[in-house]
Amino acid sequence: MPLLPPGISVRSVWEDNLELELRFLYTASFITPATPRPSRLASPSTTTSGTSSPGSSTSGFHPATADPHAANSVGYLEARGLSFDEHQAHGILTASRLATGLNGCGLFRRPQISWITYAGVYLIGYLMKILSMGNPLPDSLGGFLDMVRQFLGQDVYDVARIAVDCALPPGLEHVASSLCLVPAALSPRLAGAGSLLALLAFMRLKYEMLYGDVSRFRGLIHGIQVI
Template sequence: MGSLGASPGRGRDTTTDTVAKKMEAFRRRQRVAIRSVWAWNLDYEMSLIASLIPSFRFISFDTEFPGVVVRRADGKPHYHLSDDERYGLLKANVDYLNIIQLGLTLFDAAGNVPDLGMREDDEINGFAWEFNFRDFDVRRHPYAPSSIELLRSSGVPIERLPFHGIDSRRFADLFFASDIGSTAAEWVAFHGSYDVAYLLKVLTKGRPLPPKLDQFLFAVGTLLGDVVDVKHLMRFCDDLDGGLERVAGALEVPRLAGASHQAGSDSLLTSLVFLKIKEKYFWDDDGEVAGRRGVIFGLQDY
C-alpha cells in the first residue's frame, strides 16, 4: 500500500525514491497473514504487540459481535434519531450482548505492517492479529440469528469460542500492563460506533457502558485517544459512500488476507482504506486528518 504522502498527479513532486518506497510498502502488504489468538497464546501475542507499538503507531481495529437484537419499539429510522437516542440504542445492545472477535492491524506512516523478522523472499512477511473471545457462547447467549449465520459462513469459528477463546478480562489486564492505549498509538476504525463500544466494554471488564453519550466519549478518549473513524473522513470525500467492502472496491484497494466479516481481515482492510483516503484526499497534511479525529460515525455528526 502507498505511503501517507501525496498521490501522483496532485501537484506534488514524486521522486524515484518516493515511488520505490510506495511500491515496496505495497509489495510487502501483499503477503500478509492473520495471526489467530486464543487463550493459549494470548500472553505471547500481547507481549509481541507491545514490543512493536513504538515502531507502528497506528492501530486499525474491527470487532465481530452477535448482531443487533434491541430495537426501538416505535421503529424510528436511525438517521432520524438524536445523538443521545442513537447512543441509548447502542448501549442497550452492547450491554446485553458479548464480543466475538477483535481484529488489530499495526502499521506505520509508510503503510508497513510488522514483518516479525521474516525475510523479503519469504512467502509471508507481514502480520495482523485476530483475537477470539470466549465471552460469547452460542448455546447460552442472545444473538441475532442472521448475524451468527453470516459469521459462520464467513469462517468465524463460533463453536470453538467457549472452549478455546480468550477471557476478555485477561485481555484487558494485558492491554493496560503493556501500555498499548492512547499514549502509544493512534486508533483507526471504519463506522466505528459498535467497534469502539465493544472494545470499551472489554477494557472495562464487562461493565455497562456509561449512561450518557458525553461520558462514553470521555471514557473512549481516556483509553484510546481521539479515534479516527474512516467513515467520518469519507464525509469530506465527495465520491465515496457505502460500507468497507464497497469503499475498498471504489479505491481499488485489495483484501490481502482473510475474508469479509472476519475481524482480523477487516481491520487490515480498514488500514489500507485509511491510507488510500489519506493519500488521495488529504495529501500529506496530517493536520487535515487530525482536525477530524474524535468523531465516531453513527453516534456523532451522523
C-alpha cells in the same frame, strides 16, 4: 480471502497464545479494532441485542451453550468461516481475562498510537466495555467520549466519516473498491482482515486524497459527532 500485502499477516489469538500476541501490540503505531455488528434480539422497546454481551459473556462463546443470541448473526459469522466449536475449545476464557491482558500490555494511554476504525460506534463501545471490566459505561455522550480519549488518546480516526467527505459510497468493501484496494467481492470478511482493509483505506485516503492532512477528522467517530 485475497492475498494480503507483502509483510502483513492476520494472526489468530487464542487462550494459549494471548500473552505472546499482546506483546506485539506494544510496538504498534496504528491499531484498527473491528467486530461484526450485532443484530437485534428483541423488540425496539427492550435493550437486549447482539450475539453476546462483551461485558458478561465468555469469549469462547458458543450459541448452543452461552448467552441469548440472534440466529441470523450466528449464521452470518459461520458463513464467513468463524468456527464456534473452535472458540468453545480454544477461545479466551472470559471477558475479564481479555480485559486484564489488554490493560496490562502497555497499548493504551500511549500518545504515539493512532486508532483507525470504520463506522466505529459499536466496536469502540465494545472495546470500552471490555476495558472497563464490565462496569457500566458513562450515561452521557460527553462522558463516553472522555472515556475514549482517556484510553485511546486524541488520535482516533473513522474511515467512514472521512469517506463521506471524499464522496465515496458507504460500506467498507465499497470504499476499498473505490480506492482500488481490492475487488469488493473478494474483500476479507472477518474482523482481523477487515481491520487491515480499514487501515489500508485510511492510508490511501490520507496520503492520496487528503494530501497527508486528516486533522479535521481527529477524534470524530462516525455516527456520533458531526463536523
